[in-house]
Amino acid sequence: SQQGEEDPQALSIQEGENATMNCSYKTSINNLQWYRQNSGRGLVHLILIRSNEREKHSGRLRVTLDTSKKSSSLLITASRAADTASYFCATEETSGSRLTFGEGTQLTVNP
């Protein structure tokens, strides 16, 4: 069953702009993770944020988590053409010990 839903489904921006992707989920979670997938390749882990954290940074990535709204956002600052990829959120529900992935946001960064 789908737990996380990303929004928007697709996003196209110019190099240098910031990109924001959102993820909403339905049930209580222990942690939320963001992954990146280049076309047709394996997913790569970007960042993990736990339910008791509100914000986390990693390089040009900033992730926020609002458990009251059951939502998370991924911000990529100063985007580059190489950031073009699909981005997925994945949640660990409190009732289980595995991840459920959303359908992803396709980000295109135009040079």
Add this chain to the structure above:
Amino acid sequence: EAQVTQNPRYLITVTGKKLTVTCSQNMNHEYMSWYRQDPGLGLRQIYYSMNVEVTDKGDVPEGYKVSRKEKRNFPLILESPSPNQTSLYFCASSLLTGADEQYFGPGTRLTVT
């Protein structure tokens, strides 16, 4: 280099011809799993394994088998493939549980005609 490997990367086969997709990890991870990725459906878990000789069904196990005889290997078996199993398949591993950071293989694109 820490990695998850899958073979083959591409496979075209016919309905009913048994096939195996191999998966191997060199990180001494306890947890391994298989996913399929289809347009509009995202990533769905097929089977997972918490440890050697321990396997369990994911969300879409029908038509698939797995085994975990060794810690590093987790092959996916399609006994009688059908066209609806045409998909992009990923093997993944993580340190202890399915909630840990997942390390994904490069994917196997399977076409069943």
